[in-house]
Amino acid sequence: MAVEKLDLVILKALALAPLHGYGIGQRVEQMSGGVIRITLGALYPALQRLQRAGLLRASWSVSDNNRRARYYTLTPSGRRRLVTAQAAWERNVAAMSRVLYADGEPRP
């Protein structure tokens, strides 16, 4: 998964409420209808990166079923980044659509 897409997905998943790593994976899978699955090897480095960039904050806490887990929260700058990144993504998708369907072929 391309980095910007992965970052966007993670930020979006955390927009509603703080989650631990496993929860982020579950949420993304659920939101995408099972299409997007984030592997372990991609998820945690991405979390590290976002944290380092100041977009996320992490803190240890206890999960629903009494397990110690690290919860990730969006920082204010994380929220701002989500807005701009989402806008950029949408522009991109729209642009791509125009290119792909410029010949007037019916959409699949």
Next chain:
Amino acid sequence: MGFWRRIVELVSGRRLDREAAEELAAHFEMLVEKKVAAGLDEREGRRQARIEVGSPGLAREEVARGRTGFVIEQAAREVGYAARVLRRSPGLTALSVTTMGVGIGASAVLFALVSAIVLRPLPYPDADRLVRIFDTNRQAGVDRSGVARGNLIDWREGAPAIEAIAGFYAMGRTFSTEVGVEVLITAQVTAEFFSLMNVQPALGRTFTDAEWRAARFSNAAAPIGPDPVVILSHAIWRQHFGGAQDAVGRTITLERRPFKVVGVMPDGFAMPDAGVALWIPWDLPADAPRDQHYLGAVARLKPGSGLEEAEAQVNRVAADLARAHPETNAGWGVRLSPLRTETVGDIGTMLWVLFGAVGLGLFVACANVALLSLMRSLDRTDETTVRMALGASFMRLLSASLLESALLAVMGGALGVAIAAAGVRALPALTAALPRLDEVVIDGRVLWFIVAVTAAAAVLSGLPHAWRRTRAAPAAGVVLGSRGATDSGRRHRLRDAIVVSQVATALVLLAGSALLTRSVLELRGTDSGYEPTGVLVAPVFLDSQTYRSGDESRAYYTRLFARLAAIPGVTAVGGATTVPTSPLGPDFERPVWPDGAAEGSSLRMPASVRMVTPGYFPALGVRVADGRAFDDSDTPDGARVIMVNETLALRLWPGRRAVGQRLVVDYSTAGTYPYDVVGVVGDTRFKGPRSDPQPEIFFPHAQRPYLILNVLVRSERDPRALMPVVRDALREVDSQKPAQGLYALEDLLGSTYARDRQAMVTLAVFAGTAIFLAVLGVYGALSQRVRERAREIGIRVAMGADTRRLVGWVAWAGLRLVGLGVVAGLVTSWLLAGTIEGLLFGVAATDAWAIAGSVLLVAIVGLVATLVPSWRATRIDPVVVLRRG
């Protein structure tokens, strides 16, 4: 990310890693819980979760990778791991390190030589503007000779491209102290010499203008001016004044005259050459002779002026002088050559060839280390496949493999530095006279070279192993300890290629060393025209203060010869102004022609002039081809007689007898007269076996006395054993006139090709080492093949295979390696033939004997290397092998 955060990460790396591990573990547990909740049992849930998650170690590492300091930690871990691997097989490691260390050390020494002698400029300021000047006369067939003192000032004034010119002349002078008497090489130098070289004295000063003007010389090059002064070389200052600061102002005794010391030159000032111990001033009067071509000359070009430009300007002056003074200057021009070229000479070719040879040797050494690593890695196939299965990346394995060889190379490089340092210190003892030898040091450039070579060695010796390793297929090896018939052809192709390249390189070195050996044998076997065995050479420099007349010097030599002839075992005693292979004495040429030859005739040619005593020809062992040799009847007031060598006789009187002819010699100040040719002697290769015989004329010393004679003593004894007696005889005749030194003529002759011998020995050592390493390679490759195929061989033996065919199978594999190596080596030798051509004498670079001999040696040694593995193959016990499988 802030700087502070980086620091925190750096120091708390372990905690961060632990947290990441905990987080991942939590993730894994949650996954398992979900699986269990979905109805799987605990075990199956774990299994599936593990498959889904992949390598936990890899994920941990991925997380950690982003952290500051991780790369360093990982590198440290890898180095530690590589060190452990190397420690596990100390024997192989020591062997690899030693092989590399010797290779790196030897190439560093050679590089230090090339760097100091060939690459670095001379140790004088703006040395690239210093040139030597030589006279040349195409009409007279003189390619290059010394210059005449009388022309220097005209050149200097007529050539704007030249800033300064100085002339010099070196000769032996007797230096007396309370402890003894010795003959030192002194250089008399004209004004501008020191300012032109632009080197400041270490102590005191150089000569003043007044001292230079006062420094007049007699015809016999004896300083006769008032209040003579001298400058000491650094070496003689250390030796005779113990490096005392107050040496300046003291006096020394030179030729029984007191000379005041005015200065001491710094260490490394070696002009005109490294043997000069003292400098004395030499005046440059306007009426100095224009036709006595015996001076050395050095000039400094103006900044921005080219050598060709200066040469053209001086030649224009020379042409003007030829018109103004046709009797002395007609036909004479000049040649300029960089001082560096003249100092270093043709040593460059030899050094580059040896440097190349050492490089090839180092290549073979690296190949051997590569083979050793490969063999080690084959024993570790399981480990590699396990690491790969655990998710180690391609780059990770590659870097791990290279790290092992890098560790080896770094240790080898350290050893190399030690070897190079010791080698450079030992150079003066090991090498024959090389120019600029005292400038050879381990400097920054050499150290950088060692670093570069070490890096190259690390890559060269590590790549095959690394390449092999990353190609290991995990699936094939994952069955731990399997002993299946996993004989992948690729693995052997790589190993075989290394062995073949080793054999090829060894053959190249061997062929080179065989060629040089043949060349040295040719040099040694060349008939020089005289018999050097049993001859002692004693260069004697009489001074004109004591020996004022010809009669006095004649009397000295008569007495000396009588004493020497009385020594038991001595068969002949004689002397000549110059003798073969000795650099001392006045060696000059004069124009000669048959009496009656027209002006401008092609029969006018220059001939080398030698004054000889009657004993000279028998003492040197030169054949008298026709007529008679000089004898006691050739007295000072007898008929003017002369002898010529066969080359001159043949050129002047082809098909006729030279004896009885009259030969005119233009002897400049001494006059031009005809002489009766009374005898013809055999040709000699005067400057060593490489030189061709030149036209020579001989005057009887009785008729043309000379103060300088190289005295020859032929005896039935070893000349070295005769030295003390000869020294005593010299002292008895004149206690203040020792010889400049005592030499065995054989040694002097040997020194003319000492470099060839040295190149031969060096190349032979490297060839020997290379062939040894190549044989080890062949042996190792075959042994391993037999070991790997033990099972197959066992089955064959069990099925009743013929041992002869088994041996044939192994031997064939070995011969194939050697054969391919020989072919590759022959092609390479052929390609490299041009580089060694310049070093050879009397043998072509493609000499069939040398090449065939080398091939034969490689073949025999290669065959021996196949014997042991072949024999071992026949000793394989099928029962043991099959049970183990």
